[in-house]
Amino acid sequence: MRILLKFYQSINLLNAILSFVIGLGVLFSKKLSKQIIQFSLFAFFVSLWALFYFLAFQSKDYYISAIYFRTCMIAGALILPMFTEFVFTFVGKKINPIYRWLNWGLSALIISTIYTNYYAFDGGPILVFHYWPVIGVMSFIQIILYGINVFFSHRELFKASKSSVHFLRQQAKIILFGTSLGYFGAATNFLLWFKIPFPPIFNIFIPIYVVSVAFAITKHELMDIRVAITKSVSYGMVGVLMILSFVIVNIYQLSVILSIAANSLLGLFWAFLARRAREFIQTPIEEKWIVGWYDTDKLIIEIIKLLIPVYESKEAFKILADKLIATIRIKNIHIFYAQKDKENKSVKFALSDNSCEFSANNPLVAGLKGVTKYDDLSDEIKDSTKDCKCLKNSLLIPLFSTEGLEGVLVLGPKISEDAYDEKDFILFRILMDQALMVLDRIRPYENIQKEFEANQNKLYKAEMQIEKTQRLASLGTVAAGVAHEIRNPLGILQLSIAELNPQNISNPEFIKKFKDESTQNIKRINGIIHSMLSLSKGATSEKIAINLNEIIDQTIAFFVFKKVRLAKDYSGAPKIMGNPEELKQVFINLIDNAVRAMPNGGELKIKTYIDGGESVIEVFDTGSGINKNDLPKIFDPFFSTRQDGVGLGLSIVYRIVNDHNGKIIAKSESGAGSQFTIKFPAII
Amino acid sequence: MTKPLIMVVDDEREYTEKIANVIKSVNKYEVITAYSAKSAFIQLKKHRQLFGIFNNRVRLILLDINMPDMDGLTFLEEMRRKYCGEKIGVIMVTAYEDEDKWDKATSNFVVGYITKPFDPELLLSMIDRFFSHEEAYVDMTIEVFDKHLEKMEESKTQPKT
Numbered sequence: 001m002r003i004l005l006k007f008y009q010s011i012n013l014l015n016a017i018l019s020f021v022i023g024l025g026v027l028f029s030k031k032l033s034k035q036i037i038q039f040s041l042f043a044f045f046v047s048l049w050a051l052f053y054f055l056a057f058q059s060k061d062y063y064i065s066a067i068y069f070r071t072c073m074i075a076g077a078l079i080l081p082m083f084t085e086f087v088f089t090f091v092g093k094k095i096n097p098i099y100r101w102l103n104w105g106l107s108a109l110i111i112s113t114i115y116t117n118y119y120a121f122d123g124g125p126i127l128v129f130h131y132w133p134v135i136g137v138m139s140f141i142q143i144i145l146y147g148i149n150v151f152f153s154h155r156e157l158f159k160a161s162k163s164s165v166h167f168l169r170q171q172a173k174i175i176l177f178g179t180s181l182g183y184f185g186a187a188t189n190f191l192l193w194f195k196i197p198f199p200p201i202f203n204i205f206i207p208i209y210v211v212s213v214a215f216a217i218t219k220h221e222l223m224d225i226r227v228a229i230t231k232s233v234s235y236g237m238v239g240v241l242m243i244l245s246f247v248i249v250n251i252y253q254l255s256v257i258l259s260i261a262a263n264s265l266l267g268l269f270w271a272f273l274a275r276r277a278r279e280f281i282q283t284p285i286e287e288k289w290i291v292g293w294y295d296t297d298k299l300i301i302e303i304i305k306l307l308i309p310v311y312e313s314k315e316a317f318k319i320l321a322d323k324l325i326a327t328i329r330i331k332n333i334h335i336f337y338a339q340k341d342k343e344n345k346s347v348k349f350a351l352s353d354n355s356c357e358f359s360a361n362n363p364l365v366a367g368l369k370g371v372t373k374y375d376d377l378s379d380e381i382k383d384s385t386k387d388c389k390c391l392k393n394s395l396l397i398p399l400f401s402t403e404g405l406e407g408v409l410v411l412g413p414k415i416s417e418d419a420y421d422e423k424d425f426i427l428f429r430i431l432m433d434q435a436l437m438v439l440d441r442i443r444p445y446e447n448i449q450k451e452f453e454a455n456q457n458k459l460y461k462a463e464m465q466i467e468k469t470q471r472l473a474s475l476g477t478v479a480a481g482v483a484h485e486i487r488n489p490l491g492i493l494q495l496s497i498a499e500l501n502p503q504n505i506s507n508p509e510f511i512k513k514f515k516d517e518s519t520q521n522i523k524r525i526n527g528i529i530h531s532m533l534s535l536s537k538g539a540t541s542e543k544i545a546i547n548l549n550e551i552i553d554q555t556i557a558f559f560v561f562k563k564v565r566l567a568k569d570y571s572g573a574p575k576i577m578g579n580p581e582e583l584k585q586v587f588i589n590l591i592d593n594a595v596r597a598m599p600n601g602g603e604l605k606i607k608t609y610i611d612g613g614e615s616v617i618e619v620f621d622t623g624s625g626i627n628k629n630d631l632p633k634i635f636d637p638f639f640s641t642r643q644d645g646v647g648l649g650l651s652i653v654y655r656i657v658n659d660h661n662g663k664i665i666a667k668s669e670s671g672a673g674s675q676f677t678i679k680f681p682a683i684i
Numbered sequence: 685m686t687k688p689l690i691m692v693v694d695d696e697r698e699y700t701e702k703i704a705n706v707i708k709s710v711n712k713y714e715v716i717t718a719y720s721a722k723s724a725f726i727q728l729k730k731h732r733q734l735f736g737i738f739n740n741r742v743r744l745i746l747l748d749i750n751m752p753d754m755d756g757l758t759f760l761e762e763m764r765r766k767y768c769g770e771k772i773g774v775i776m777v778t779a780y781e782d783e784d785k786w787d788k789a790t791s792n793f794v795v796g797y798i799t800k801p802f803d804p805e806l807l808l809s810m811i812d813r814f815f816s817h818e819e820a821y822v823d824m825t826i827e828v829f830d831k832h833l834e835k836m837e838e839s840k841t842q843p844k845t
Contacts, residue, residue: 487800487801488696488699488800490800490801491699491702491800491801491802492696492698492699492702493801494801494802494803494804495699495702495703495705495706495801495804496702498706498803498804498805499702499705499706499709517698560750561752562755565753566752
């Protein structure tokens with residue numbers, strides 16, 4: 001029976017100290033607010049109550065115990081209205097003034113009578129207690145006050161736990177849990193008043209009550225209560241197992257040496273296993289119980305692995321965002337990218353769709369140093385960024401490189417509507433560090449890439465310029481042929497005009513012939529000039545249905561074959577969709593090459609036919625051929641075996657054939673001529 | 685007396701006929717046409733007199749340079765070799781771009797160059813001059829040589845840019 005008293009006393013002492021410490025802790029841990037002050041007062045009252053309770057039974061003197069006991073009830077009378085005040089402040093409701101006056105009034109009334117017989121008569125010993133009061137009138141009133149406060153605080157907390165504000169809801173649930181336990185535990189104090197022999201052992205719930213409420217209003221933002229519980233459960237289970245194992249080992253009366261050996265072995269065993277066992281128990285419980293639960297270490301390793309092959313900061317951000325959405329289950333993530341000017345300085349931050357942007361000296365980004373809740377920012381900053389809807393209720397994770405801010409991840413609320421807890425914050429901080437490393441690694445590549453792209457652009461422009469030059473050069477080679485072509489019809493025209501004389505001018509037959517001839521020849525000249533111009537201009541991309549044979553014939557007309565014998569072998573009419581001018585360029589280059597390969601004469605053979613779905617052109621020459629080593633390089637730009645060659649002819653051919661979805665194959669043997677085979681997809 | 689025979693060699697049929705018409709129109713000359721070097725040789729062979737002991741009936745050839753198969757210059761060279769004893773005048777009907785080829789033509793004795801497109805009067809005056817007297821063939825050939833030499837001098841003094 002003495003043990004029960006000791007247990008009871010230690011609960012009270014624990015309660016007194018704990019409540020006092022928590023009250024102080026809460027008071028100094030956060031910015032002072034009405035809620036915090038009210039809670040601290042509540043905690044101090046609880047502490048006082050427990051302290052005097054403890055003192056009342058610590059003293060053996062009957063009267064001193066009586067005074068301490070009654071003093072303890074003063075604190076008890078203050079706890080109830082104080083807690084209700086706190087609850088109302090917490091749920092953000094105004095307390096009904098009538099109720100408030102009633103509450104505090106009754107409380108004051110009780111306190112004023114506490115040392116009188118109106119409150120209670122001094123009673124005798126009961127159970128283990130040497131003093132216990134006998135119920136008086138005011139005690140009934142106190143029980144009524146108790147009932148009223150239980151009702152109101154529970155009602156408000158219950159309502160809040162159903163509220164739509166996710167944060168409040170979570171807190172309210174925790175407080176409701178603690179409050180129910182606490183009031184239930186406190187209620188057991190009343191049983192002895194009515195001579196019901198049940199000791200108020202459930203006072204043990206009161207510290208839980210205070211702790212859970214304190215947790216709810218302070219730590220909740222940082223730590224998920226479920227994490228706290230799973231942690232305590234797993235630690236507890238491992239602790240129990242540990243104690244059990246030692247008890248079992250020591251229950252047998254072993255010899256000293258054996259006992260020492262067994263105990264130290266067990267000690268080593270637990271030293272090795274305790275943490276693992278705890279994790280073994282904790283992890284599956286958390287995984288099952290908590291939505292969006294993740295293993296921080298695993299997640300970070302996964303993210304690092306994903307970031308290894310990344311060479312672009314945008315991509316890195318995207319990977320981070322995707323991974324976070326998938327594991328923490330976040331409703332939405334927005335990414336603000338830094339956009340840089342030429343000197344690599346961040347100029348502004350914007351979403352990828354540019355819907356929302358601010359300059360680099362905007363107070364929001366300028367002041368961003370670590371993971372920040374948007375709601376915690378000053379009103380001034382909020383005001384300057386109020387256009388950005390995505391920032392509302394968000395968490396900002398700045399991602400730095402050593403050069404400065406590279407981007408900001410804007411995390412929306414979780415799908416579960418839970419708040420971000422301490423675990424999340426730790427993760428975000430590690431991610432910031434990882435991002436710093438990755439971004440610093442990426443930066444040189446990005447710079448190189450930028451330079452490379454710029455150079456590529458220049459090179460491309462130069463190539464286009466050279467291609468144009470080459471086109472003009474090949475124009476030069478055909479110019480002689482063109483001149484011949486033009487001179488013939490011109491000559492005919494001139495001679496026709498010379499034929500005009502007074503006699504035949506009235507001859508209708510002659511005039512008709514004259515007209516026909518002239519028109520035809522003018523058309524011919526026009527056609528030649530047109531094809532020459534189109535060559536120099538560069539081609540349009542327009543593709544029409546064309547007969548390759550016609551194109552080749554028109555191309556051949558540009559050339560003057562001196563020593564080279566031309567053999568045409570056309571079978572059928574190979575038609576393709578193509579750009580006539582570009583294709584002319586192809587044949588000009590091929591024929592030009594062939595003719596140049598045969599300075600001492602030879603045969604140029606052009607063969608066309610249709611093979612399955614393909615229109616095929618083969619150009620043979622009996623010229624010097626191409627060296628075996630050079631053959632793979634002939635389509636490369638700037639590769640030339642001729643001294644006067646630019647080396648673009650065949651590369652242009654290759655490009656044009658490619659543009660027409662065609663294939664070109666070169667076969668050649670040094671000294672034995674070359675053969676170019678071009679295959680285009682045929683049309684019917 | 686038979687009219688002198690002139691042969692026009694050009695692969696461009698229409699043009700050949702036109703030239704032939706121009707020459708015919710003055711009613712002083714007979715004209716035949718050939719559309720390729722090959723057929724020109726056939727014509728020359730046809731108009732041989734006494735196996736080449738007498739001059740060929742074809743007295744003058746208007747020769748185009750730019751022809752498929754065998755071009756005018758090759759034809760000229762070949763002709764001079766085959767018909768070396770025969771006095772056949774050749775007027776090259778050509779273009780300015782082909783001036784660099786004139787060496788070869790000149791060395792094979794031509795009596796003149798006429799550039800396309802040309803005034804028919806110019807052609808007729810050249811033909812008339814050729815047939816005006818016996819020595820015209822030599823005079824005109826020498827003139828061509830002289831002009832050619834002058835040109836060579838010019839190109840020597842003017843360094844190529």
